[in-house]
Amino acid sequence: MRNEKTETPGILGIDIGGTNFRIGVVYEQGKTANFRKIPVRSVFRTTDPMKDLREYIAEYCQNMDIRTISIGFPAAIDRERKTVLQAPNVAFMEGLPVVQYLTDAFHIPVYIERDVTMAVLYDRRKWSLWDQNMLCGFYFGTGIGNAIVIDGVPLVGRNGTAGELGHIPVDGSTELCGCGNRGCMENLAGGKYLAHLCESVFPDTPIGRLFLEKGEDPLLQQFIDRMAMTVATEVNILDPDCVLIGGGVPSMAGFPKERLVERILVHTRKPFPAQSLRVIFTGDEEDKCVIGAAEYAAMRMKRMN
Numbered sequence: 001m002r003n004e005k006t007e008t009p010g011i012l013g014i015d016i017g018g019t020n021f022r023i024g025v026v027y028e029q030g031k032t033a034n035f036r037k038i039p040v041r042s043v044f045r046t047t048d049p050m051k052d053l054r055e056y057i058a059e060y061c062q063n064m065d066i067r068t069i070s071i072g073f074p075a076a077i078d079r080e081r082k083t084v085l086q087a088p089n090v091a092f093m094e095g096l097p098v099v100q101y102l103t104d105a106f107h108i109p110v111y112i113e114r115d116v117t118m119a120v121l122y123d124r125r126k127w128s129l130w131d132q133n134m135l136c137g138f139y140f141g142t143g144i145g146n147a148i149v150i151d152g153v154p155l156v157g158r159n160g161t162a163g164e165l166g167h168i169p170v171d172g173s174t175e176l177c178g179c180g181n182r183g184c185m186e187n188l189a190g191g192k193y194l195a196h197l198c199e200s201v202f203p204d205t206p207i208g209r210l211f212l213e214k215g216e217d218p219l220l221q222q223f224i225d226r227m228a229m230t231v232a233t234e235v236n237i238l239d240p241d242c243v244l245i246g247g248g249v250p251s252m253a254g255f256p257k258e259r260l261v262e263r264i265l266v267h268t269r270k271p272f273p274a275q276s277l278r279v280i281f282t283g284d285e286e287d288k289c290v291i292g293a294a295e296y297a298a299m300r301m302k303r304m305n
């Protein structure tokens, strides 16, 4: 594929999800060129995922002037941001030294980060939140994604696993979580739980119509309240400047955004941070984490200078 803007070096942004693989080049901040979204399995076809990834990138980047690679994963990543640690949705990447391998292959800087961090950095640009010191992003999809960005820098934690908010324990729940613990919030306040409700309680309602048809049902109200508790827990601990809420669940038809905010405020400490809480519902853009990956790379490069 030809690059029409060869005079400007680009950042290659990649978003590797459980289902889809998204890739694009960011020449100009906030925009992708040559964006592709393909099934993740069409990239990782052999038993050697690093070789598959290298070959796909090499083919994609032919005739392009790419100076940096930045990849987001739905995964826990080591503190140094070099290796994917634990990735239930892309298990074939677990334990792989992605940064070392791709740096050796392409001889350009390579960065990896959690996809939710990429999402917050994208939203920071989209909503011009440059003067907001602390951003907390909550992305309710199948599970619960959370990232905390302080002064433009993502919170990493001692082991690299800060922001695993989906795994706060819920009193009384014994549900087994993908992380190995029992009773994690993620299984009660994420899309997985909605799918479970459709199967077991509302078999005649397609999941996409759940809030339209059953929004007033106590089970759905309880679900919204659990989402609110999740957000309020972090808000009460961190007192962030801005809360970003996104992901597939809040984008569903009929999703009660006002009610969610109302319930977040119920569970948030008074008078502060409740009184000045700023909540933004973000979009679910296709190239969100690809652009966010470029934002992340730019942030890392800036910090090195």
Ligand SMILES: [Zn+2]
Pocket (backbone or CB within 6 Å): 166, 167, 177, 178, 179, 180, 181, 184, 186
């Ligand atoms: Zn868990």
